[in-house]
Amino acid sequence: MKTKEQIEALRKELREHNYNYYVLDNPIISDFDFDMKLKALQELEQKYPEFYDPSSPTLRVGGAVTKNFETVVHEHRMYSLDNSYSKEDLEDWEKRIQRILGDVQVEFVCELKYDGASISLTYENGELQRAVTRGDGFQGDLVTTNIKTINSIPLKLKGDYPPKFDIRGEIILTLDGFAKMNQERLDNGEEPYMNPRNTASGSLKLQDSALVAKRPLECLLYSVVGASGLETQFEVLEKTRQWGFKVPPVSKLVKSINEVVQFIAYWDVHRHDLPYETDGVVIKVNNLQQQEELGYTAKAPRWAMAYKFKAEQVSTVLNEITYQVGRTGAITPVANLEPVLLAGTTVKRASLHNADQIAKLDVREGDTVFVEKGGEIIPKIIAVDFTKRSRNSEPTIYISHCPECGTELLRKEGEAQHFCPNDMGCPPQITGRIQHFISRKAMDIEGLGGETVELLFKEGLIANYADLYTLTVAQITPLERMAEKSAENLVNGVAASKNIPFERVLFGLGIRYVGETVAKKLAKAYKNIDALMAASQESLVAVDEIGERIAESVVQFFREEKNRTIIERLKSYGLRFSLSEEQLQNQSDALKGQTFVVSGVFETIGRTELKKLIEDNGGKVASSVSSKTTYLVAGDKMGPSKRSKAENLGVAIISEKEFLAMLA
Numbered sequence: 001m002k003t004k005e006q007i008e009a010l011r012k013e014l015r016e017h018n019y020n021y022y023v024l025d026n027p028i029i030s031d032f033d034f035d036m037k038l039k040a041l042q043e044l045e046q047k048y049p050e051f052y053d054p055s056s057p058t059l060r061v062g063g064a065v066t067k068n069f070e071t072v073v074h075e076h077r078m079y080s081l082d083n084s085y086s087k088e089d090l091e092d093w094e095k096r097i098q099r100i101l102g103d104v105q106v107e108f109v110c111e112l113k114y115d116g117a118s119i120s121l122t123y124e125n126g127e128l129q130r131a132v133t134r135g136d137g138f139q140g141d142l143v144t145t146n147i148k149t150i151n152s153i154p155l156k157l158k159g160d161y162p163p164k165f166d167i168r169g170e171i172i173l174t175l176d177g178f179a180k181m182n183q184e185r186l187d188n189g190e191e192p193y194m195n196p197r198n199t200a201s202g203s204l205k206l207q208d209s210a211l212v213a214k215r216p217l218e219c220l221l222y223s224v225v226g227a228s229g230l231e232t233q234f235e236v237l238e239k240t241r242q243w244g245f246k247v248p249p250v251s252k253l254v255k256s257i258n259e260v261v262q263f264i265a266y267w268d269v270h271r272h273d274l275p276y277e278t279d280g281v282v283i284k285v286n287n288l289q290q291q292e293e294l295g296y297t298a299k300a301p302r303w304a305m306a307y308k309f310k311a312e313q314v315s316t317v318l319n320e321i322t323y324q325v326g327r328t329g330a331i332t333p334v335a336n337l338e339p340v341l342l343a344g345t346t347v348k349r350a351s352l353h354n355a356d357q358i359a360k361l362d363v364r365e366g367d368t369v370f371v372e373k374g375g376e377i378i379p380k381i382i383a384v385d386f387t388k389r390s391r392n393s394e395p396t397i398y399i400s401h402c403p404e405c406g407t408e409l410l411r412k413e414g415e416a417q418h419f420c421p422n423d424m425g426c427p428p429q430i431t432g433r434i435q436h437f438i439s440r441k442a443m444d445i446e447g448l449g450g451e452t453v454e455l456l457f458k459e460g461l462i463a464n465y466a467d468l469y470t471l472t473v474a475q476i477t478p479l480e481r482m483a484e485k486s487a488e489n490l491v492n493g494v495a496a497s498k499n500i501p502f503e504r505v506l507f508g509l510g511i512r513y514v515g516e517t518v519a520k521k522l523a524k525a526y527k528n529i530d531a532l533m534a535a536s537q538e539s540l541v542a543v544d545e546i547g548e549r550i551a552e553s554v555v556q557f558f559r560e561e562k563n564r565t566i567i568e569r570l571k572s573y574g575l576r577f578s579l580s581e582e583q584l585q586n587q588s589d590a591l592k593g594q595t596f597v598v599s600g601v602f603e604t605i606g607r608t609e610l611k612k613l614i615e616d617n618g619g620k621v622a623s624s625v626s627s628k629t630t631y632l633v634a635g636d637k638m639g640p641s642k643r644s645k646a647e648n649l650g651v652a653i654i655s656e657k658e659f660l661a662m663l664a
């Protein structure tokens with residue numbers, strides 16, 4: 001097969017797998033096979049840049065950075081929707097419609113109102129041309145690069161699509177995806193995001209598209225503008241589904257407002273079974289000809305109406321505000337509520353986030369408060385019912401000392417949360433760190449759970465994670481609920497963890513901001529703990545994707561004597577503190593401290609391979625030439641702007657041969 005055909009065949013196949021996986025939720029090959037095929041395509045594309053295609057599935061992984069998003073005018077304005085709250089509102093709307101259209105049959109399509117950020121996508125000849133946020137409805141931000149990373153958005157269409165049209169939809173995060181993102185943040189010692197909607201919306205404006213690619217965003221589509229040949233809204237939904245878009249199947253074609261009301265009643269309850277958030281129903285006149293006759297008011301179409309679900313809100317009494325201390329010492333205020341039923345579950349606690357939030361709401365113990373459940377793991381308090389506040393209520397005074405150890409709390413400049421600085425003496429911080437250390441993604445110690453850690457700590461058997469390795473069966477067996485068998489399991493589980501690879505041990509240490517991915521980067525860059533412990537702030541920042549904040553945290557962690565002592569102990573027990581032989585193969589420090597930009601096509605080596613060589617030998621790969629660039633490795637067909645920039649900045653330009661010679 002000719003290369004071009006081979007590339008095209010791979011693209012087509014990957015596109016289909018993408019569609020099966022992300023649109024139909026029905027993959028037919030394994031993730032591994034998919035990744036292998038994607039890699040194969042990436043390599044071919046790098047080797048043969050002449051077959052570049054802006055809608056190639058390889059562009060999903062992102063990488064391009066946008067400093068300022070360009071503002072563009074919508075070819076077709078993005079309108080808002082009028083709201084209704086009752087059956088009467090809907091009947092009034094129907095009357096207005098009949099007055100304009102006369103005595104004709106009007107059908108409606110009922111859809112759910114997806115709660116995310118609206119987007120308008122322009123397709124020309126079946127290819128995604130641009131993606132624009134709603135903005136003020138007249139003009140929005142051009143976010144095409146970020147949008148291309150969202151897997152459920154087709155870059156190339158299937159079937160009999162019109163030559164040019166705009167399609168509109170909502171960018172959302174599923175509740176599941178959102179919860180996972182937050183769990184990861186908590187694992188890294190970061191504050192969780194507030195809700196899926198704002199997080200989805202914020203994602204569109206991230207400068208680094210590679211970060212967008214990592215978020216589990218989806219796009220649900222609901223309307224087409226500027227296309228001919230379509231007759232009804234219901235047909236639009238069916239057709240767009242055939243073209244490859246993700247169009248939720250819950251929409252329904254109905255003949256009367258009575259049926260609309262039934263649809264609303266059903267989904268008001270069952271929306272909680274959906275994997276994403278909805279905040280209402282959108283009812284649209286089905287016939288597009290009728291839509292056109294009805295037209296628009298100054299702000300909304302006359303042919304559509306939103307019905308807002310009643311917010312999932314209840315009021316209850318706040319009995320007490322308590323304060324939780326996390327593993328990093330961060331304090332979270334919690335509202336303890338008079339138990340109340342909300343969205344199908346009994347709610348007893350709600351998050352108050354931080355001191356500012358308490359001050360903003362002016363929430364006090366004894367208040368009656370409104371509680372709402374969104375995508376958060378725990379519900380939140382949205383307001384105080386001031387009509388019910390008692391006369392002698394006192395403003396909340398935020399705690400000044402740690403509720404667990406009594407140490408005076410601190411608050412860092414620019415951070416919302418207070419924290420307890422007594423990291424070595426504050427019980428929940430101590431047990432929190434050990435719990436993190438044994439967790440699945442870190443040391444994954446079998447036979448040991450969070451509660452047992454607390455028990456062992458309370459009994460004075462452990463005070464840090466190194467102590468785990470000296471525990472004996474004889475020590476554990478006398479403890480409550482610990483039979484000999486479970487004691488043995490525990491000790492065996494601890495011993496087995498000595499084989500966990502370096503990067504996971506590093507993650508398990510619980511250095512603030514060093515999550516799973518960062519731990520991997522650091523392990524790869526420094527190869528063993530001694531090198532990492534000796535690393536300066538500047539050296540750390542020179543590692544790809546390591547910023548000031550992480551670097552500072554790492555340096556500070558290793559500067560502390562107590563941490564160094566614990567690491568020495570862990571070493572003596574035989575934990576892995578360096579990359580394995582296998583991981584080390586072909587790695588060196590030959591290019592340490594040097595930053596490379598790779599451009600063009602090479603004769604003896606693929607671009608991916610070349611970049612890997614740089615990284616394996618301790619160098620850093622950057623995407624654009626700057627004063628920090630040490631070398632520009634120039635291949636055939638290198639971009640002229642890169643060359644002139646390098647020349648202007650005095651960056652050395654080397655050939656592929658010269659580069660390989662550096663490693664020889």
Ligand code: AMP
Pocket residue numbers: 079080081082111112113114115117118119134169170222282306
């Ligand atoms: P609003 O922001 O309350 O004026 O509501 C209008 C917004 O609802 C639109 O801009 C869309 O982003 C969003 N929306 C969500 N689901 C739908 C849907 N099925 N049909 C139309 N608009 C929807």
Ligand code: ZN
Pocket residue numbers: 325402403404405406407420421422425426427
């Ligand atoms: Zn404390």
